[in-house]
Amino acid sequence: MRTIAVEKGLNNVADYLTKEGYTVEILSEAIDNNASRLDRYDAIVTADYNTNMLGFSDTETKVPVIHASGLTPQEIRNMIDQRINK
Numbered sequence: 568m569r570t571i572a573v574e575k576g577l578n579n580v581a582d583y584l585t586k587e588g589y590t591v592e593i594l595s596e597a598i599d600n601n602a603s604r605l606d607r608y609d610a611i612v613t614a615d616y617n618t619n620m621l622g623f624s625d626t627e628t629k630v631p632v633i634h635a636s637g638l639t640p641q642e643i644r645n646m647i648d649q650r651i652n653k
Contacts, residue, residue: 569651572608574635580612583640584647605630610647 570590573581581591592608605611610631631650633643 569609569647570607571647572605572611574611574613576614577612577635580635580640580643584612584644587644589647609651612643612647 568588568590570592571584572592572594573584574594581593585591594611606629608630610633612633612635614635631647633646633650635643638646
């Protein structure tokens with residue numbers, strides 16, 4: 568089973584992914600504060616709260632990061648599936 572980290576505040580995404588069979592963990596703090604444990608997830612869904620005004624974040628990870636802004640939960644799931652199953 569895939570484990571997806573979802574940034575706090577994206578409850579609709581977390582609920583949808585859970586119903587679709589994913590294990591979901593909510594990142595309760597800023598994604599930058601969770602950097603040490605991000606590589607244990609199959610994907611990370613972020614609300615883009617942690618980017619500066621130029622769109623940059625200081626956090627780096629090898630795990631696919633999906634920016635949820637403007638996407639439906641279904642579109643996010645499709646992106647997760649595409650990036651995980653490469």
